[in-house]
Amino acid sequence: MKAAYFEETGPPDVIQFGDLPTPEPTNGQVLVKVGAAALNPIDTYIRNGANYWELPKPFVTGSDLAGTIETVGPGTQKYMVGQRVWGTNQGLVGRQGTFSEYAVVDEKWLYPTPDNVTDEAAAACALTGVTAHIGLGPDNANLQGGETIFVHGGSGGVGSMVVQMAKAxxxxxxxxxxxxxxxxxxxxxxxxxxxxxxxxxxxEEVLGVCPDGVNVIWETIREPDFDFLVSIAAERCRMVLMAGRDARPEFPVGPFYVKECSLHGFVMFKATAAEMEVCGLDISRWLGEGKLKPQIGKVFPLSEAAAAHQLQEDNTLRGAGTLTGKIVVKP
Structure with missing residues (x-):
């Protein structure tokens, strides 16, 4: 099968495009013929050498996929050959990634794709959608109908998902x-x-709309300005962080605790399969109902995976401003 992979970490040009053996599913796994994959910032961090976990070699990049089940391994129970599925959490925690013609995936990480939703749309909503769902859920923001939420950067990959889910x-x-x-x-x-x-x-604009502040703040930028965030927070505001691994910003301790605020940080790949299934089924339903629409900024062929990584990195790390929405890669 054709795949985008690397043998050693480094800049985008370490990614090779070539042939690898088609993997075979084992117990509880299925083989997915990949229709589309999506690129996330974490994929570029791993490729660049972020020491999260040991990588198999060669390592296929990519976390998200959508496609059709080609074969099933022993012990599978959820899906059958020919079903369309989408998923995320691949290429993480040592698992092989999704930038390939075929990918073996534990069926517990897959969710049904509605008939009226394309593979490109499902892949583009995968990691970002699950991230938004977990962050808005009961263990973090616990957002309720009728509350107010401030989303820093509503057109970005995660931000656009948060905006839509908060409205839902x-x-x-x-x-x-x-x-x-x-x-x-x-x-x-x-x-x-x-x-x-x-x-x-x-x-000033936020407080003009919400004089008492907002109930929930979702921060997407890597270097949060907590003086600003606390200034727009309502009493008992819940703040959600999901970026800025190396950030060390100043923190206004007094104003924060006087307002009885709470701070919630999380990473989606630490969620259990059961927790992620709740997210996945909601996302599938919202996609099918048209309540969730992916923002696709650029589509690359699999052979140009290195260029896709470069575009993502330029915008994530260098603020190039040349990307609105998700990067999708098609085998």
Whole structure:
């Protein structure tokens, strides 16, 4: 099978495109013919040498996939040959990735793709969708209908998922964007109030809409400004962090605890299969109902996986501003 893989970590050009043996499913696994895969920042961190866990060699990059079950291994119970599925959490914790024509996946990490949803759409909602669902759920933000949420960067991969899911829950959504185009996109996703962080005083604008502050804050940027965040927080505001692994920002301890705020950090790949299945089934349902729409910024053929990694890295780490939405890769 054709695959995008690397033997040693390093810059995007370490990724090779070539032939690898087609894997065979073992107990509880299925072989998926990949229709589409999606790229996430964590994929670039791993490729660049982030020492999270030991990688198999050669290592196929990629966390997300959507496709059709080609064969099933012994002991499988959920799916049959020919069913369309999507999933995430591959290429993580030492598992092989998804940038290949075929991928072996434990069936516990897969969810049904609705008939009216494309593989590209399902893949583009995978890791980002599960991340948003976990962060908004009872163990973190515990967002409720009728509450207010501020999402920092509502047009990004995770941010766009949070905006849409928060609206599906019944919350009032405030978010930011850096261009008129991205602001328009946020409105189309369902945001109630969008502020241009380059031309507006966001703190004043948020408090103009919510004088007592917001109930939930979702932070997507790598270096949070906690003075700003606490200033827009309501009493007992829940703040969610899911980026900035190396960040060491100043923290306004007094204002934070006087407002009785709480801070929640998480990484999606530490969720159990059972926890992620709750997310996956909701996401499948919302996709089928049209309540969740992926934002695809660029589609690459599998042979150009290195260029896809370069584009993601330029925007994640260097603020290039040349990407709105997810990168999808097609075998």
């Amino acid at each position: 829950i019944g919350a009032t959504v405030l978010t930011t964007a850096g261009t008129d185009e991205k602001a328009k996109l946020c409105c189309e996703l369902g945001a109630d109030h969008v502020f241009n962080y380059k031309t507006q005083n966001v703190a």
